[in-house]
Amino acid sequence: MIDSLKVPNRYFVTTLSSALTSENPCLLRVVLDSPPNRDTFSIQMPGHAKAIWGSVFHSMTEEIHSGRLMEEDLESTMRIRIEERLAKEEELGMPWATIDLQSTLSIFEIKRRCRRLENLRSELKTNKSLPSNSSGRVKTTGREVFVSGFEGRLTGLIDEVESSSSGVTIIDDKTGKILTEDGVKPSYIKQLTIYAALYQELGYADVKSIVLRDKSGSEIFSKTPKQIELTQTISELMELMNNIDYLVELKDIEKLAKPSCANCSLCPHRIVCNSHLEKMHSQRCEYPHPNLFLGTLVGIFNPRANTGKLKLTIRIDDNLFHANVNETWLSSDVEIDDEIFIHAYYLDTKSESLLRPRKHSHAVTKRTL
Numbered sequence: 001m002i003d004s005l006k007v008p009n010r011y012f013v014t015t016l017s018s019a020l021t022s023e024n025p026c027l028l029r030v031v032l033d034s035p036p037n038r039d040t041f042s043i044q045m046p047g048h049a050k051a052i053w054g055s056v057f058h059s060m061t062e063e064i065h066s067g068r069l070m071e072e073d074l075e076s077t078m079r080i081r082i083e084e085r086l087a088k089e090e091e092l093g094m095p096w097a098t099i100d101l102q103s104t105l106s107i108f109e110i111k112r113r114c115r116r117l118e119n120l121r122s123e124l125k126t127n128k129s130l131p132s133n134s135s136g137r138v139k140t141t142g143r144e145v146f147v148s149g150f151e152g153r154l155t156g157l158i159d160e161v162e163s164s165s166s167g168v169t170i171i172d173d174k175t176g177k178i179l180t181e182d183g184v185k186p187s188y189i190k191q192l193t194i195y196a197a198l199y200q201e202l203g204y205a206d207v208k209s210i211v212l213r214d215k216s217g218s219e220i221f222s223k224t225p226k227q228i229e230l231t232q233t234i235s236e237l238m239e240l241m242n243n244i245d246y247l248v249e250l251k252d253i254e255k256l257a258k259p260s261c262a263n264c265s266l267c268p269h270r271i272v273c274n275s276h277l278e279k280m281h282s283q284r285c286e287y288p289h290p291n292l293f294l295g296t297l298v299g300i301f302n303p304r305a306n307t308g309k310l311k312l313t314i315r316i317d318d319n320l321f322h323a324n325v326n327e328t329w330l331s332s333d334v335e336i337d338d339e340i341f342i343h344a345y346y347l348d349t350k351s352e353s354l355l356r357p358r359k360h361s362h363a364v365t366k367r368t369l
């Protein structure tokens with residue numbers, strides 16, 4: 001993997017805000033989540049295929065901002081692009097990363113996202129008062145405001161910017177949990193702070209406040225960022241990006257990869273990450289972090305035909321375990337007597353010989369190391 005890793009040509013605000021607020025960030029994940037690696041190493045855990053929607057939406061938004069998206073029918077364009085990405089996943093040997101584009105949920109989601117894109121495009125087309133730069137008119141307030149810094153190497157999309165005579169308010173809408181036991185998630189505050197820093201660096205306006213809203217639209221957090229904080233944020237970003245670039249150039253996987261229960265728990269790259277595969281099968285993680293197991297496949301059974309589930313018997317350290325797996329999430333090259341990795345499973349608390357799969361994303365792959 002490390003030989004094919006490239007220095008990112010672009011970073012995303014969301015990715016760097018998590019790295020800057022983590023005690024022991026995995027910089028390899030940052031690299032894998034950033035282009036061009038994001039598109040090269042697209043083999044991901046099942047369930048993460050929905051990330052494709054986000055990435056297609058993000059790139060279409062950027063193209064609208066820079067006037068490069070000419071297609072009239074945005075829904076068809078989005079569909080085609082998602083299908084192309086899925087086909088690429090399949091070509092790379094991950095037939096399980098599928099999305100049913102005909103399901104009601106998919107149709108609703110595509111329409112919802114394309115409405116936002118349509119609004120953005122018509123606003124950019126019709127609002128003659130918007131300031132311009134070399135790529136055309138620039139939207140600096142309202143929904144979906146695009147910001148960038150470090151000569152375009154860092155980009156982000158602000159959900160909403162409100163303007164008043166005293167300055168602007170930068171708002172991020174979250175659909176998931178904003179609060180933890182210790183308060184607001186630090187990475188969310190950092191994300192807003194980075195948006196504010198980039199917004200000011202671009203010379204748009206002074207940022208009066210940053211706000212987090214939950215899915216009901218209620219304000220959960222707000223604050224006025226200090227100028228020193230914004231300046232420090234720019235320095236931190238520069239240092240982090242330089243450090244990552246340097247480590248990738250050196251191919252220093254030891255310093256980049258930080259496999260741990262917390263870091264790898266929701267990482268979509270676990271299937272292909274050698275650092276994770278080499279270390280984590282010998283560690284046991286506490287709930288809610290799922291585990292990686294390494295064993296030998298002893299048997300495959302289909303307990304109830306047409307349920308889409310298979311039952312596996314696996315030998316791990318001379319003990320036999322049973323585990324269910326979604327049929328399409330069992331890698332097609334796996335055969336009896338193979339050494340296999342069992343990704344995102346828990347030891348059952350009641351039965352000592354049962355491994356329980358994480359419902360929304362688990363996988364079984366052949367050990368090739």
Ligand code: SF4
Nearest residue numbers: 026259264267273276
């Ligand atoms: S699996 Fe773990 S070590 Fe590998 S990239 Fe993801 S977080 Fe980093």
